[in-house]
Amino acid sequence: MSKDRKQILLTNDDGIRSPGLWAAAKALAPLGFVTIAAPREQYSGSGRSLPVTSDGRITRQTLQIGSQQWTAYAVGGTPAQSVLHACLEIMPQKPDLVVSGINYGENVGSGVTVSGTVGAALEGAAFGIPAIAVSLELPSMDFMGYSEDVDFSTAGYFTQYFARILLEKPMPEDVDVLKVEVPSNATPETPWELTRMAHHHRYFLPFANRKGALEEPGTIDVRIEVDPEEIPVDSDIYKLRVERKVAVTPLSLDMTSRVNFGDLQMLLEKKEER
Secondary structure (H helix, E strand, O other), rough: OOOOOEEEEEEEOOOOOOOOHHHHHHHHHOOOOOEEEEEOOOOOOOOOOOOOOOOOOOEEEEEOOHHHHHHHHEEEEHHHHHHHHHHHHHOOOOEEEEEEEEEEOOHHHHHHOOOHHHHHHHHHHOOOOOEEEEEEOOOOOOOOOOOOOOOHHHHHHHHHHHHHHHHOOOOOOOOEEEEEEEEOOOOOOOOOEEOOOOOOOOOOOEOOOOOOOOOOEEEEEEOOOOOOHOOOOHHHHHHHHHOEEEEEEEEEEOOOOOHHHHHHHHOOOOOOOO
């Protein structure tokens, strides 16, 4: 294996058999050597979790992607754990780039911290590796399915576009992950725009779906509720949902609030009682 060839780690949260993962592999292949290490099972909504119950078993699988056969590693664990196993055990050297996706369904607003797609990219960033998390908006809400009717070609185009840049140029300080959201009707000509995370707004509104008593099985489901008049125009939700642009959000591992420390200090100080 050439040391001069760029090393790319590809993962996801939809699992090793996801067509979105295959589309990303095909898009990234011209840029370097792609190592695929992804969860053995569907792990959507896992964030950056590292559960102690994961078995950590790694099995090689052969995937047919287009005309090419790929050796991929199915990991018994979450997306973040897949990144850990890949960086510590599978890859012969530290990757030059971590790519997570292409996800079935968008990851916008305050739901970013729930996303296993974003969680895997953040895990790569914690190693000091540039990372991208790519998601494709779905016209339906079949986020857990592996429908081959979903066209990932445009999302693949933007995956390659931003991956190429991150392999060639360092990002500014405090940009650890590029989160890329692709509209369902996008084409390679669709404009992209830098956005902020709409952190005060829920995009997927949760509701309890229970038919019987509390002791009976029940789930928390979600529905999408967006009021364009309440969404900041520079946010990922607005650019994706309203303007139908590719929303590119720079994320940082530094989650420190941007509050004025002096003001917060005054608020928190205990005043002496007289």
